[in-house]
Amino acid sequence: MKIGTDGCLLGAWANGEGAKNVLDIGTGTGLIASMLAQRFPSARIDALELDAHAAEQALENCRTGPFADRIRVVHQDVLEWNEKGYDLIVCNPPFFEESSSSATGEARAAARQEDKLNAKTLMEVSVQLASETGKLAVVWPARRKELLLEHASISGWHVRIECSLFPTPEKECHRVLLSFEKTKGNTERESLIIEEFGRHQYSDAYKLLLKDFYLKF
Secondary structure, three states: OOOOHHHHHHHHHOOOOOOOEEEEEOOOOOHHHHHHHHHOOOOEEEEEEOOHHHHHHHHHHHHOOOOHHHEEEEEOOHHHOOOOOEEEEEEOOOOEOOOOOOOOOHHHHHHOEOOOOOHHHHHHHHHHHEEEEEEEEEEEEHHHHHHHHHHHHHHOOEEEEEEEEEOOOOOOOOEEEEEEEOOOOOOEEEEEEOEOOOOOOEOHHHHHHHOOOOOOO
């Protein structure tokens, strides 16, 4: 499991102010769990991972990090997880509906296929695990945003913040960061360009969001 831009952005963007109990669904390397532990010193994070090897890697990463006492890595399917009342749930879910040549290796392929955790399942399980005032934050492909919003609405989630991500000023939006709550309200919309001035020439907004995590910023 590689550390990717999607996970970094979600970990830095998710709104967990005041959160005490956080759930990271599909933690992978433990990246997002560690970022949230850094951002919210009072929070305890449960990091679930279905793949055994990834869970072992996440456990090692979190155990040797500075937030080991507040992150619990568990090798378990979220569909079998019984603890509830989370103030914040985050998920950088699999995006590919079918086997893809870009997903090499059985474990990585499984992590990038939606038969393990599709939009409908994610919305249904997260609304059950969140507290009444809890939030859900996800990163999702822009071209399939409406599918996620449909399942969110059916499950009882309402999108409150939507951030459109643009790889460059010339390219179309390819990802969206979405923050959901159980209460209805107006949706706040924002946007962010990642590489604004050329390859690896990041926008000021991107650097500001990630400056506490990237040493080069």
